[in-house]
Amino acid sequence: MELHTSVDDYCLQKVLGVAEYADIELNVTKGVSEDSLQQLHSQAKSFVLMTPGGPLTCQNTILRYLGELKPASGLVGETAYDSSQIDQWIDFSWQEIEVRLHVLLAKPGSPCLADVSPQQKAGIDAKVKGELPTALLVLDSHLESKTYIVSERITIADISLCCTCTTLHKMGLVSQGAYPNLFRWMMTVSNHKSLKKTFGPSDAGVKGQEQGRGQIYKWSRGRIRVKELLNEGKTAIGREVTVKGWIRTTRSAEKGKIVFVELTDGSTPRGLQLVLNSEKVAGTTAVANCGGAGASLSVKGLVVESPAKGQSIEVHVTDAEVLGPVYGGENGEVGGKLYPMAKKQHSLEFLREMAHLRPRSKVFSSALRMRHAMAYAVHSFYNERGFVYVHTPLITAADCEGAGEQFLVTTLLPHEDSKPSDIPTTPTGAADYSKDFFGRRCSLTVSGQLNVETHACALSDVYTFGPTFRAENSHTSRHLAEFWMIEPEICFADIFDNMALAEDFIKYCTRYALEHCADDLAYFEEQYPQGEKGLRERLRNVAESDFARISYTDAVHLLHSEIAAGKVTFENYPEWGGDLNSEHERYLSEKIYQRPTIVYNYPKGIKAFYMRLNEDNETVAAMDILVPKIGEIIGGSQREERLDVLERRCTESGLSPQDVWWYSDLRRYGSVPHSGFGLGFERLLMYVTGLENIRDVISFPRVPGKAEF
Numbered sequence: 001m002e003l004h005t006s007v008d009d010y011c012l013q014k015v016l017g018v019a020e021y022a023d024i025e026l027n028v029t030k031g032v033s034e035d036s037l038q039q040l041h042s043q044a045k046s047f048v049l050m051t052p053g054g055p056l057t058c059q060n061t062i063l064r065y066l067g068e069l070k071p072a073s074g075l076v077g078e079t080a081y082d083s084s085q086i087d088q089w090i091d092f093s094w095q096e097i098e099v100r101l102h103v104l105l106a107k108p109g110s111p112c113l114a115d116v117s118p119q120q121k122a123g124i125d126a127k128v129k130g131e132l133p134t135a136l137l138v139l140d141s142h143l144e145s146k147t148y149i150v151s152e153r154i155t156i157a158d159i160s161l162c163c164t165c166t167t168l169h170k171m172g173l174v175s176q177g178a179y180p181n182l183f184r185w186m187m188t189v190s191n192h193k194s195l196k197k198t199f200g201p202s203d204a205g206v207k208g209q210e211q212g213r214g215q216i217y218k219w220s221r222g223r224i225r226v227k228e229l230l231n232e233g234k235t236a237i238g239r240e241v242t243v244k245g246w247i248r249t250t251r252s253a254e255k256g257k258i259v260f261v262e263l264t265d266g267s268t269p270r271g272l273q274l275v276l277n278s279e280k281v282a283g284t285t286a287v288a289n290c291g292g293a294g295a296s297l298s299v300k301g302l303v304v305e306s307p308a309k310g311q312s313i314e315v316h317v318t319d320a321e322v323l324g325p326v327y328g329g330e331n332g333e334v335g336g337k338l339y340p341m342a343k344k345q346h347s348l349e350f351l352r353e354m355a356h357l358r359p360r361s362k363v364f365s366s367a368l369r370m371r372h373a374m375a376y377a378v379h380s381f382y383n384e385r386g387f388v389y390v391h392t393p394l395i396t397a398a399d400c401e402g403a404g405e406q407f408l409v410t411t412l413l414p415h416e417d418s419k420p421s422d423i424p425t426t427p428t429g430a431a432d433y434s435k436d437f438f439g440r441r442c443s444l445t446v447s448g449q450l451n452v453e454t455h456a457c458a459l460s461d462v463y464t465f466g467p468t469f470r471a472e473n474s475h476t477s478r479h480l481a482e483f484w485m486i487e488p489e490i491c492f493a494d495i496f497d498n499m500a501l502a503e504d505f506i507k508y509c510t511r512y513a514l515e516h517c518a519d520d521l522a523y524f525e526e527q528y529p530q531g532e533k534g535l536r537e538r539l540r541n542v543a544e545s546d547f548a549r550i551s552y553t554d555a556v557h558l559l560h561s562e563i564a565a566g567k568v569t570f571e572n573y574p575e576w577g578g579d580l581n582s583e584h585e586r587y588l589s590e591k592i593y594q595r596p597t598i599v600y601n602y603p604k605g606i607k608a609f610y611m612r613l614n615e616d617n618e619t620v621a622a623m624d625i626l627v628p629k630i631g632e633i634i635g636g637s638q639r640e641e642r643l644d645v646l647e648r649r650c651t652e653s654g655l656s657p658q659d660v661w662w663y664s665d666l667r668r669y670g671s672v673p674h675s676g677f678g679l680g681f682e683r684l685l686m687y688v689t690g691l692e693n694i695r696d697v698i699s700f701p702r703v704p705g706k707a708e709f
Contacts, residue, residue: 001025002050004032004040009105010167011046011059017159017198018063022070060090063156074153074233085150089157096135097164100128104171129173136168136179141380143181145373145516147188152231152518154189159198162189166199188228193239227267227519229303233312236303241315243272244298244323246360252288259288263297266369269362269523273306273314274299283320291326292336294360298323345529348696355700355709363528366520367697370513370689374681377512378465378486381505387461387488392448394467397440398660405472406443407481410436444469449487449676450610450663453639456489456674457666463488465681473704477693478582480682482702489676495612495621495638498675499598502625502634503547505679506596510543513688524690532690538628539688541595548593552580552602552619558592559584577603585624585631596627609653610663611637613645623677630687636677643667 003026005012012030019026037044037057044057049065056062067075077083104125116124139161143149149157165186168174176183190199223242245265252259257278262271274297278284287297301317308314328335336342341357351358358364382389395409412423412431424432433441448464455462468485490501513521514536525535532538550558559574568591572581580588580599589597600623601614611620621638640646646667647657657664685697695701700709 001027003028004037004048004050005030005046006032006034006037007046010101010163013163013198014059014160015047015049015062015066017163017195018066018075018156020196020198021154021159021192021194022066022073022075023194024066024069060094060160063090063160067156073235074151075156075159077151077155078153082151082155086155086157089149090160092135092138093157093161093164096138097132097161097168100132101164101167103128132168132173133178136165136174136182139165140179140182141384142515143185144376144380146185147228147231148185153233153235154192154194158185158189159195162186162199166190192232192235194235223298225267226263226265226270226272230268230270230272230313234305236313237305239303240300240318241303242298242300243274243315245272245296247290247293247295247297250288250292256288259284261287261297263299266359266365268519269366269527270519273308273311274301274317274320275314276317276320281317281320283317283322286322287320289334290322291328291334291339293342294326294336294339295322296324297321348530348693352695352701359699362523363691364696366523366528367685367689367691368699370517370520371685371697373513373517374509374684374688375465377509377516378681380512381508382463382488385461387463388455388459390448390452390455390459390462390464392445392451392464392466394445394469395438395442396445396451397438397442398450398663405470406446407469407471409438409442409444412436446470447485447487447678449489449678450660452487452489453663453674453676454666456491456676457670457672460491461488475704477695478683480694480698480701480703483694483698484681486679486681486684487676489674491672491674493638493675494673495600495623495675498636498638498677499547499549499600499623502623502636502677502679503596503598506547506625506627506634507543509684510539510688514539514543517688520689530692532629535690542627545595547625548589548595548597550588550597550599552599555580555584555588555599559587562587562592577605579606580624582631585626586628589626589631590628594628596625599624599626604649607637609649609655610639610646612640613649621675627687629690630683633683633687634677634679636675638673638675641667641671641673643671 001024003015005028008030012028016026016028034045037046037048040048040050041055041057044055047057047059047062049056049062051065056065064076067073077086148154149161162185165174165182169186174182174186189195223244226243226245229236229241229243243263243265245263248262248264248271250259250261259276259278261274261276263274264271276284276287290297298321299315299317300319301315303313304316306312306314325334326336326339327333328338340354341360346361348363351361351364359368379389410433412433412435413420424435426432433439436442446468448466448468452462452464463486465486466484467482469482470479471481472479488501488505490497493501521536521539524531525533553576556574556576559570562568563570563573568587570581570583570587572583574580574584588599589595600621601619602622602624603618604611604613604620607620607622611622613620623636624632625634627633640649643664646664650657650660682694682697686692686694689697691697695703
């Protein structure tokens with residue numbers, strides 16, 4: 001095909017890159033004047049591609065046309081959803097990045113700058129450079145846990161944006177330090193074997209060294225991760241690779257001549273098949289005798305198309321080294337018979353007893369990757385909205401929840417053989433905590449909320465994300481003694497602002513999981529025997545639905561009417577003034593509304609002293625978000641900003657106002673309406689993974705009677 005163009009910059013590089021990746025030959029004529037282009041097509045400005053169906057002049061139309069000529073390349077996506085995402089990212093690139101890049105590339109004296117002085121041009125350039133980081137940070141955040149922009153393979157969006165970003169890199173506007181995820185992706189795309197001509201020696205600066213900055217990043221894996229190799233699929237065929245990891249399964253054929261290994265490195269639930277031929281690979285015998293599942297290997301080999309069903313590629317090994325065999329006997333002999341994590345499917349109960357090894361299981365490694373992704377999503381959500389991350393103390397003298405179920409922190413019994421008689425006492429016989437380390441009774445925190453409020457009343461919008469502790473003697477599948485809490489606090493905000501923020505937050509995390517955890521969500525729904533069928537559809541429903549809202553009083557009346565109509569029978573009858581039980585919460589969100597539901601304005605008698613008292617003097621401006629399958633996932637409130645009301649509520653709750661004098665001070669000195677909520681991080685993980693026991697979404701669960709490892 002003939003391509004005529006007036007440009008020779010990154011825009012042409014995009015077209016040539018797509019053509020190279022799709023293996024399409026273009027005859028390119030450069031330097032064509034705009035008048036000559038318009039003789040080929042009246043609307044042409046920079047490009048004319050002569051096709052059997054007529055000339056094409058729009059750059060993005062040309063990119064899509066070339067990609068569609070070779071559907072097997074995956075350049076335009078494999079689904080309609082992928083295709084729409086590709087279009088959105090290309091539009092984003094043009095509107096948010098390339099328009100500004102064109103301004104920077106424009107030369108003084110060019111038609112678009114005819115009436116602009118050099119001083120004005122410098123001012124425009126400075127303004128544009130100040131605007132670019134916003135868009136680049138969006139792209140960097142999106143790429144945090146993705147190999148490519150949209151699907152699991154390179155698309156025209158990757159090639160188009162990479163050409164744009166490498167141009168910015170050469171101008172010193174994209175650096176590895178500022179945009180680490182974007183920079184890693186640029187290196188992956190620009191070093192792809194099918195784009196060698198497009199990103200040749202002229203783009204060598206994207207291969208690890210910051211040009212003009214004097215900084216060289218020395219660390220690299222020295223291997224390709226299993227996830228990245230499998231994502232490349234057939235485009236990786238013919239490439240020599242180094243992979244390292246642990247054996248998941250082994251088998252042999254032709255009387256041991258051929259050894260098949262499924263290798264995993266923790267980057268994906270999927271495994272990579274290695275094929276070793278004992279006649280060609282010296283390390284084959286060592287691999288065959290290393291103990292099997294659990295042993296670690298380093299191999300080099302050639303990527304080939306796999307004849308096996310369910311996998312597009314495999315690696316034919318040319319060099320193999322056993323890094324760590326599995327020892328399976330009392331005398332130290334190699335063998336896998338005693339390896340606890342054998343090939344068979346293990347119960348979650350068994351895996352909890354093997355907490356030091358369970359990250360090697362598919363189910364828990366998927367849970368851990370999603371835990372990481374959700375933690376990143378939490379920080380991204382608040383960072384994008386200008387919140388300040390505050391580290392609140394783990395040791396406290398306050399009981400935020402007022403439940404009294406706290407772990408005592410003391411040095412009054414400093415040694416294992418210390419006796420109760422060693423504890424100093426007061427004249428009444430009680431423990432004398434004035435002699436303790438902190439000079440008063442202290443415990444592990446149950447919440448960072450009271451502390452983070454102090455910072456909100458100076459920084460406006462803040463959040464804390466850290467471990468909390470509760471000495472509740474509960475053995476249910478929903479409770480831990482040590483867990484993590486996310487607690488934002490917003491000033492100049494009422495309960496309805498709080499609801500809006502919480503809804504946005506849940507939707508953001510849900511969308512992040514759907515966009516960044518595709519492999520693990522597919523495993524939980526399709527391969528894990530106890531996985532939730534319809535998991536991803538449930539998450540999409542949450543991400544796309546407006547949350548229902550109902551007051552506590554109306555919710556209780558609604559449940560009463562459902563009971564009276566014979567539609568439901570509850571184990572515990574919902575009484576006004578009592579907590580809604582999990583069965584009530586799930587019925588509201590799963591049966592009545594069939595979507596997340598916010599219940600607000602709870603009776604003051606079941607809520608904490610710091611929640612704002614409503615005008616009816618019976619309820620407080622508290623809210624809970626209930627989601628299908630889980631029940632309550634978020635609890636929050638508008639805080640009581642009126643000093644006199646706060647002190648009265650303290651007294652009513654059995655708490656002396658003097659014990660929280662510093663908290664009351666926030667109401668003495670420039671009090672403002674403010675609100676906040678708490679989300680149990682492990683509850684969020686149960687919600688996005690479909691796992692039903694909270695002990696399976698944290699590495700080392702702490703529960704009554706269990707504190708191993």
